[in-house]
Amino acid sequence: MFEDKLHEECGVFGIYSIDGEEVSRDIYFGLTALQHRGQEAAGMAVSDTKGTMGNLVMKKDMGLVSEVFHKDDLERLHGNIGVGHVRYSTTGGSTPENAQPMAMKYIKGSLALVHNGNIINAEELKSEQMHRGMPHYTTSDSEVLAYEIISNRVKAATIEEAIAMSADRLKGGYAVIVMSPRKLVGIRDPYGIKPLVLGKKGNTYILSSESSALTAIGAEFVRDIEPGEIISITKDGIKSDKELCGRKRAHCIFEYIYFARNDSVMDGISIHDARIKAGRALAKKARVDADIVVGVPDSGLVAAEGYALESGIPFALAFHKNSYIGRSFIKPTDEERRTAVHMKLSVLDSVVKGKNIVIIDDSIVRGTTMRQLIEMLRNAGAKSVHVRISSPPFLYPCYYGTDVPTASQLIASEHSKEDVCRNVGADSLEYLAVDDFAAMVNDLPICTACFTNEYPVK
């Protein structure tokens, strides 16, 4: 119940106030707006571009942004340039050491790095580094990335050049922000698998996984970082290296389906619009006669709204969600699990009683949640329950940073649609087709490997 969802790895945030204003509070608010991307750990590193080299200050720990940072931390985290991170751990264990930023001192001063995504060839790079005599303290691929940059920096003229040399060797989907003593540099993988946007507030520049974090701090959205672009922000403004751009793009479709916040705009597409369109597409493709359309909170609600708009069937809120069940909530035992569903979501009986219901969710992973919800709906008197999923059946692993259960745990990879329908106890079950994505995201080139097994990178 609590874990039956795909997980994104992280959210990244970087900021540089050229006028020298303190940035720790903006990082705090920005990370809070990215908290949905990772709730296991949070961290930030800041430094003062006008101060002596290596004046970097950092705090990172397990927990939510509001648990990790206290008021005195924000005061202590003095500086006008900084990076921040929220983490849901996939690669590397779930320990404070593996939290980000990854920060260190080296020959050219200090370096702090935050990173969303997955470097496919991290082990290979790590092995090379170790053979050059470099020790490792963590099991995270962010350390590998940082060491790669440092190693190149010894030979390169500038940090940007070192980052470009490193980026050239990286395989995978990633968005990285590097803070050097005087510069903030962002990189996005050449396929654009992971998102990264640029914002601006006065003379302060911001890089962020999502535009929602810009809104949160009162900054305006400038543009998406292009796939393959290396963007460098210095006291003289913005500079771009687009050497790596121009390849085939493959944006992660799950950002649009589930990961990103409804109020974000990503690569030109409003997330909310995409989800409404997904719901409409489902209604066109798999209409059913019903009394109400309901969504599984929070992620299924917008697609349900789209389905309702297209089908004309009224949209209803059918579930109450308990928002006090966080990281530290004591998990119910197995025998308590049946009733425990009611802890997180409870059915509003008077809404569903005697109704034929269309229920929309963004995906089916293991199927356990959907089975329990349908049982709850039936117990509350629903006459029929038709499941509509705003993505295709999830069949293949993701190598670019999304945490996917093994195939044997993916209900769709082991069972036919009919079996899944019966398994979750639905009256009917339909998925969105891969073809529907084109309309949903206005022909944006997307990565559909998890549905089709066709990976953009080998």
Next chain:
Amino acid sequence: MFEDKLHEECGVFGIYSIDGEEVSRDIYFGLTALQHRGQEAAGMAVSDTKGTMGNLVMKKDMGLVSEVFHKDDLERLHGNIGVGHVRYSTTGGSTPENAQPMAMKYIKGSLALVHNGNIINAEELKSEQMHRGMPHYTTSDSEVLAYEIISNRVKAATIEEAIAMSADRLKGGYAVIVMSPRKLVGIRDPYGIKPLVLGKKGNTYILSSESSALTAIGAEFVRDIEPGEIISITKDGIKSDKELCGRKRAHCIFEYIYFARNDSVMDGISIHDARIKAGRALAKKARVDADIVVGVPDSGLVAAEGYALESGIPFALAFHKNSYIGRSFIKPTDEERRTAVHMKLSVLDSVVKGKNIVIIDDSIVRGTTMRQLIEMLRNAGAKSVHVRISSPPFLYPCYYGTDVPTASQLIASEHSKEDVCRNVGADSLEYLAVDDFAAMVNDLPICTACFTNEYPVK
């Protein structure tokens, strides 16, 4: 933005497993389901009815249920009878000492007490107790209540008799659960201002502020405790003393408008239904031509749904709510406040752009939130914004346990409806009328003192 809401004082929970099963986990899950009633402090006391007298164990502290209790606490909190509490502090300072349960040893063993509501004559009772030489450790009226019961218990034959003697003297709105070494006793004030329900799971009885906590632990709802009823649960089952019942009832209307959870049923009325009806009543009374109806999350959503159903105008989700902004979130400074609205709620631009909008909320207290939301809607391109409030203007203080700002802070008590409309920047503003409540709660007798200045108790 963060505080512009009415506040309920508390949620209470009591449980007695006659078969001797451990109850601490059920209290934990039950309190989590009542968490919306108070997020400042939580506590529970349990004891073993088969053990020696006075084997009571307690834990209470500031924080959410999931912050106060850890796994080893639940193991240490051994017993088959117990009471629990979540607190939003009004009377008494915000300190761990004032958290509940209030537990002590006295001549007849131990006593633990939890309490929702306000004892109007607490100071008077306290003064009497002090004159009898009793020391006080807290500033909470729960201690006064406990001392009253103890004082009577010395003279009375049973704890129920002592409680009845005490209840006879209490003025105010309250729901109290008392745990003695062998009995669980619940009391509800004779007007029924504060709610209390009875549930059952096998041979285990539960008392709770709301039925939602019964669902959460897999128990069934049995009935509401009657106003004035003293219900006693012992190993021999349930017994009721209805000596104090039969007076004029006056249920708190704000439970139906805002405090209670959507999935609770209270004094025969489904909370969700009541809110749908409130929205419908608003639509009948104050219809406006518009493109969409939106609700202020979370409390305004259901009334918005009702308004949409009645008016035929489509219901839309227009706001994204950040659910990671809890008790420990660092408050934005005054200069950050403008942008800080975006932290908690952000507008989905594509939903509202170019639209004429009806926005529903459950109440206007200071007006600050509504003003900011309307500004956000207009910035996002809304053509017009019509405010509809699912309760009448809030004008008078509450003496029964709801935390109300002073009159000078209540926007409606100082300004005409037209002024308020202009102040919040709306195109039009309408409230629900006191008369509409009858339909909303099926003629249930309610307390409307905060709108009408007519108090049920003097």
Next chain:
Amino acid sequence: MFEDKLHEECGVFGIYSIDGEEVSRDIYFGLTALQHRGQEAAGMAVSDTKGTMGNLVMKKDMGLVSEVFHKDDLERLHGNIGVGHVRYSTTGGSTPENAQPMAMKYIKGSLALVHNGNIINAEELKSEQMHRGMPHYTTSDSEVLAYEIISNRVKAATIEEAIAMSADRLKGGYAVIVMSPRKLVGIRDPYGIKPLVLGKKGNTYILSSESSALTAIGAEFVRDIEPGEIISITKDGIKSDKELCGRKRAHCIFEYIYFARNDSVMDGISIHDARIKAGRALAKKARVDADIVVGVPDSGLVAAEGYALESGIPFALAFHKNSYIGRSFIKPTDEERRTAVHMKLSVLDSVVKGKNIVIIDDSIVRGTTMRQLIEMLRNAGAKSVHVRISSPPFLYPCYYGTDVPTASQLIASEHSKEDVCRNVGADSLEYLAVDDFAAMVNDLPICTACFTNEYPVK
């Protein structure tokens, strides 16, 4: 090894700055100087005599004074009158609730109380209180004391009168300091079993268990509180009620032998002098030919010095004591115990090798420590080891606040002197006689019940 000692219950400290100076730091330093009297818990309560009634602030917790109080605590503990306490728990469990001060509000304002000693008739008084309907929160007899005073205060004209009424009913050995909103009152039991002294620094008065705490804060010693005296310090100075004085005195001899600090002066006797004299008396009575006299740190060192002075045998430091083994040190397992002796005390081999040794300690409780020390001395090459104990064999329990093992654990109560000598592996063993005390403490009347079974109170 770690527990083979008698234990004193507590140290008390009270202070009143008539000129209105802050007292929390002096309480902190004073309690640190009394820390040897109890290391389990510490606490202080202060209030402002010029402020409104009931402005008392308190902190108490398990741990050393330096662990319980941090810098910000001392700032928060605002006031010019206060009481403090260090605790080694005997009566009442080892919990934070049982820590002192015991503080509460009652009809005449607030009251805080600290207490060293044991009220023999506490259970009887508690039962009376409970029958009057008073609840109890702790298992400590300090609560009983406080309730007794409060109960009397309702009838009495002044707090002093209430305390006198209470003292008249108390049986046992005790030193109590009571802080009311405007007064500091000290009481010492009529036999003078527990110590209490008066000090002065400018216009600030101090009450303390030992004069060492006066020195620590730069105050001068004024006089001992007389047995049975009730001393009251108000803004008008000092007043004494000696109604209860004049009975037979019976000072606890263990204060002189072991409990009190070497640099304290108690009832006219320098502790250091008394211990030197005890050593001299041992030398006169039980001289032995030896090469060196050594003492068991820390308590046996001074008596050893006295033995050396009298006998002419050179005094030597033969043990190194590890002063980093505190409350939180992880206890060695049983198999580690043999070597664990070396953790706390280690022998200086070159001092003892080939020597005939007289070893002095203040008492033998279970005998385990002495057996291990002698074995260590022999392993280091000692030729012979003669044990001399600066007190008589310890045979009977103490009812006045000293924590004594049960008779079956007292080696001397079950074995003859010869058996004990053999048991600990000594070449000879001699004790001080009860008769020798007269010379040691200049004929001060003392309580010798633990040696003679003759108790001053029935």
Next chain:
Amino acid sequence: MFEDKLHEECGVFGIYSIDGEEVSRDIYFGLTALQHRGQEAAGMAVSDTKGTMGNLVMKKDMGLVSEVFHKDDLERLHGNIGVGHVRYSTTGGSTPENAQPMAMKYIKGSLALVHNGNIINAEELKSEQMHRGMPHYTTSDSEVLAYEIISNRVKAATIEEAIAMSADRLKGGYAVIVMSPRKLVGIRDPYGIKPLVLGKKGNTYILSSESSALTAIGAEFVRDIEPGEIISITKDGIKSDKELCGRKRAHCIFEYIYFARNDSVMDGISIHDARIKAGRALAKKARVDADIVVGVPDSGLVAAEGYALESGIPFALAFHKNSYIGRSFIKPTDEERRTAVHMKLSVLDSVVKGKNIVIIDDSIVRGTTMRQLIEMLRNAGAKSVHVRISSPPFLYPCYYGTDVPTASQLIASEHSKEDVCRNVGADSLEYLAVDDFAAMVNDLPICTACFTNEYPVK
């Protein structure tokens, strides 16, 4: 008062149980026995030589050994090989990151290192490492050491060879213990400035700064590690590389005067004997007619005993030391400082009244402590106070790991002996001469740079 002492940097401890027994408890007890060498931070790293490579577990933090490690830590710290450290920080800031062990993974598995002393050319080595692209996380020279070994290990056939290559480049005084997955290696600087001993318990080998830690865990002392020796302990036993041995030795004299524990034996010399001899030498050289000889606790006591033995003047304990004033004790303010002396040490008035006194301490650093002690003695009635110091005037900085105030703070480097005598308020003042050391340590070659400015290393 609290800081007027020289400080040693650290204590190191390493252990390897060839039979596979758990070692964390022995490290805990061993570090406790070395706690006097550093009280700011403690840590240990252990691993299992039979397990997979890189199974190292570590804990380190600020605080005493008993504060850093709890029972569950010792259980979690699983393994049969390990290193531990207690730290008083000099080089590198006082932060948890700078605590030791320094542990990391690298091409050949894991490495953990503990280190006592100072690497004079650390900055130079660090700069080389940085130029090779190695990042640094701390400001401690232990990280430099670890990186040097890792860098060499890439080229070397064995870890011993890598350590030998590194040792060849190190300048300074040091004792280092390195734990690799299968080996424990110790190194002592070629001058023998820092101590390191070998012990054995069954089939378990121990390396430790002092023999006292061997006694503490029931191990026997085998021998001192030779200056310049690299000792390697593997499952096949002990192997030594003495390539670097044979240079001029220069043992730190302050180990004998003050740093080491009285019960340790170091490079063949009993510490206690050395201190007795220092006292005797002082008595021969600077005898004075007096009534008693007293020592400043704890370090001056043994020299005072020696002075007494040689002079025939009786040795007396004149001070009570409060052993509860630890790391977290709140420092007295400047105005409290006068009385604060009495917190840590108080004079036993009856001992010193009317006496002519010789007072012995091991050194005078700033002179502040001695001045206050003499004032205390005079206030207590001492007729005269003659100061004898068991070391020569301290004049020059130490580059080998002893924390020395700057010359301007050293009273002896700025004032003549007569001035110092007057400044501290003594009747006479004499020091030990550098020549006296020969007798004190049996002609052991020692480093006297801090007295003579003649450094063994350039």
